[in-house]
Amino acid sequence: MEEKQLLMIPGPTPCPASVLLAHATPMINHRGPKFVSVLTEVTANLKTVFRTQNDVFILTSSGTGAMETSIVNTLSPGDKVLALSIGNFGNRYAKIARTFGADVEKMDFPLGTAVDVAAVRAKLEADTGKAIKAVLVQFNETSTGVVNPIPAIAAAVHAHGALILVDAVSGLGAIDLDTDGLGLDVVCAGSQKAFMCPPGLAFVSFSARALAAAETAKMPRFYFDAREAKKYLASGQTPWTPAIPQFFGMQQGLRLMLQEGMDKFQARHLRLRNATRAAVKALGLELLVPDDGIASPVITAIRAPEAIGPDAIRKLALNKYGVVFAVGQDALKPTVFRIGHLGYVDDTDVLAALGVLGSVLTELGFPCDPAAGVVAAQQSISQALARV
Numbered sequence: 001m002e003e004k005q006l007l008m009i010p011g012p013t014p015c016p017a018s019v020l021l022a023h024a025t026p027m028i029n030h031r032g033p034k035f036v037s038v039l040t041e042v043t044a045n046l047k048t049v050f051r052t053q054n055d056v057f058i059l060t061s062s063g064t065g066a067m068e069t070s071i072v073n074t075l076s077p078g079d080k081v082l083a084l085s086i087g088n089f090g091n092r093y094a095k096i097a098r099t100f101g102a103d104v105e106k107m108d109f110p111l112g113t114a115v116d117v118a119a120v121r122a123k124l125e126a127d128t129g130k131a132i133k134a135v136l137v138q139f140n141e142t143s144t145g146v147v148n149p150i151p152a153i154a155a156a157v158h159a160h161g162a163l164i165l166v167d168a169v170s171g172l173g174a175i176d177l178d179t180d181g182l183g184l185d186v187v188c189a190g191s192q193k194a195f196m197c198p199p200g201l202a203f204v205s206f207s208a209r210a211l212a213a214a215e216t217a218k219m220p221r222f223y224f225d226a227r228e229a230k231k232y233l234a235s236g237q238t239p240w241t242p243a244i245p246q247f248f249g250m251q252q253g254l255r256l257m258l259q260e261g262m263d264k265f266q267a268r269h270l271r272l273r274n275a276t277r278a279a280v281k282a283l284g285l286e287l288l289v290p291d292d293g294i295a296s297p298v299i300t301a302i303r304a305p306e307a308i309g310p311d312a313i314r315k316l317a318l319n320k321y322g323v324v325f326a327v328g329q330d331a332l333k334p335t336v337f338r339i340g341h342l343g344y345v346d347d348t349d350v351l352a353a354l355g356v357l358g359s360v361l362t363e364l365g366f367p368c369d370p371a372a373g374v375v376a377a378q379q380s381i382s383q384a385l386a387r388v
């Protein structure tokens, strides 16, 4: 069937029909009262998901726009920045900061591992002159499927006094992040991830400290100026014409999320992760992230059997079964493929995808029981649901 696909990538995720239909709502005046009510509701519900009382600005952009917003509003050219990278998106954050003239010191950690907090703490403690103005870090590194220990990193950064800017684009909502409890200065998110919406909007929370930094930051900015966003938010508007259909979609996506309840929403992602990991092992494949303690609830990276390679698996899954697995990124491209279990994805989707993975592996000559993955995932899911 030409149009039917099972989208198992870490965004865009599948969208509920009611979210898609909301996008077809007739256009309204973005300077009129109806838009004020939509923006007000979406912002209030975002604050619940972000767990913050800080301002949350909604940008018409992809998640990278939120990352750029966090940099250009808090820093000046020449400012020293510590960028913690555990993969592709960590590299991107460092690159954005460099593009705008920051003096970036990068700490790279091996792919498949989390940030080493002790090393970061030592680096910050050594900065007795307080030259480091901000620390950049991913919450969930999508390229490897690792969740960073944000509470411990935030504690180390606070002890130093720098700002902590968090790219939570792929994790926020699906994995608990207590923005205010952890004192996170800027947190970035995107509509096409946990929010079960199409791409097009990004969200960024600013603490009082980050807003104060925006008053003196000297990096060039126009479209992503947080001062403008704050000024317009006070009257329920955005500075520039917003992607109104995406706002209608987010209104519905957030309603569905909160209706499910954040606890259940996050428990579902954890259950899908555990089922996927159990299946991968049962099929005899190797997880990129063997450590359950840091493994992402939204994306699982898998090493393809050497003789087959990831592309053959992805192509057969797509062309024969309509199941979309994600590519490996950067250095992992030749060896890794990924299964997303993010957003509007449930147990049935994961069981189907893992069944297809078993079939594809067997058809490509990998010696395994094609049903072993489904059986292991089924057991994992049944046990998790029995505990509820």
Ligand SMILES: Cc1ncc(COP(=O)(O)O)c(C=O)c1O
Pocket: 010, 011, 062, 063, 064, 065, 089, 138, 140, 141, 142, 167, 168, 169, 170, 190
């Ligand atoms: C961790 C992370 N950061 C940033 C981004 C960038 O978002 P976008 O592609 O929406 O610009 C992504 C997108 O996949 C991501 O996973």
